[in-house]
Amino acid sequence: MRPIMKSLMCRSLIVALMTLSFQTARAGMIGADQVAASVQPDRTAVLSVLSRADTMAQLRAQGIDPAMARERVAAMTDEEVQALAANIETAPAGGVSTAAGVLAVVVVAALVWYFAFRK
């Protein structure tokens, strides 16, 4: 099956499962997170399942192994995952130790000079 079809089917199945499972309540302790939850807990939960799968896939695409990707996403809240899924490519990634801007300026200037002034 083509990867896109497979992904689409997976998402539809997940949504279907989540919709069905919210029909039944259980006995037992109600959780603190349910007390503090926003107005539409069902919808938020569905969105977060999809966002987590999305973010995991994106982390794997960025070079993280699947098991580690799952653990890293598991430690994030629903809001964090949803925000990250939307902009993982462009979100700031802190890493440099010293500013390398001066070198860049020199290189750019050299290139400009070369292309502008060569015969």
Next chain:
Amino acid sequence: MADLRALRVGLRARRRAGICCLLLALAGCAQLVPQTMALRTGWPAGVARQVELASVPFFPQSQYQCGPAALATLLNHAGVKITPEALVDQVYLPARQGSLQAEMLAAPRRYSQVSYLLAPRYDDLLREVAAGNPVLVLQDIGPLMTQWHYAVVAGFDYPAGELHLRSGTRKSEALPFTLFERTWMKSGYWAMVVVPPDRIPATATEARWLAAVMAMERTGDREAATLAYAATLKRWPGNLPASIGLANQYHAAGALKEAEAVLREASARHPGSTVVLNNLAQNLSDQGRQQEALAQIDQALQAQGPFAAEVRETRRLILQRLAAQRPQGAPARPGSK
């Protein structure tokens, strides 16, 4: 004589023009570093003007790995013995050659520490450092292009006009307040602290601390979650989710009496709360006290609050257990259906 007077007038005019230019430039500068300017007239109340957190460790970073180094600094200060290398797997993204902010916030939770995102204000950063909490910040240190960098503020000297950072390969980098603000504002004044579960940050608000605790509960251990909820309740005794969270932790650990005590206290503060009544009923039922449990769950039904389905399910369970307790053939009690 006239010439001399003319000269003096000329000089005075030029000086006035010079002062005007300087004032205009300063006004422009003030726009560049608004929060530093605000500190001049509004230093946060109760915060010392010179603070040095000598006990904050230093981990020199290797290339692109200021994230793991900065996080290791905060985690070690909070009591978790860990090296930057061990954190690389959790916060470093090879394809981006750096670490994402969301992951910096998430990683400490796996070590049962609470990570708390500060409000985007200089005041709050200074207040946290003065309270003994080093602050991890995201800066843009590139002079031309954007270059993101994580560093840890471990002290400041306002009379000298400098902050002291653990940054890159420098154990104590002194940055003027103005320059620091220029690099820090690019990230939206992003700053976080990492604290042990029973140590609430100095600038924490009730709602955001609770959210941070619940986030830690996802992957932290039971003991840490218990400590964190207990600390929350101690500081904000009326916080309902914290009561529920604490009671649930006790309950899950088998400490049913302790859970009951927390829930009774909560029911005194929040009479008619369906959640408290439901959980108290469940707790009593688990202790084998079915009649008392039934009384609580019937109150919950009467309250007609949210979680009606859960309440009905809990009631069904209690009735099942009551029926199981009854010897065979004995008549059913009236009203127990």
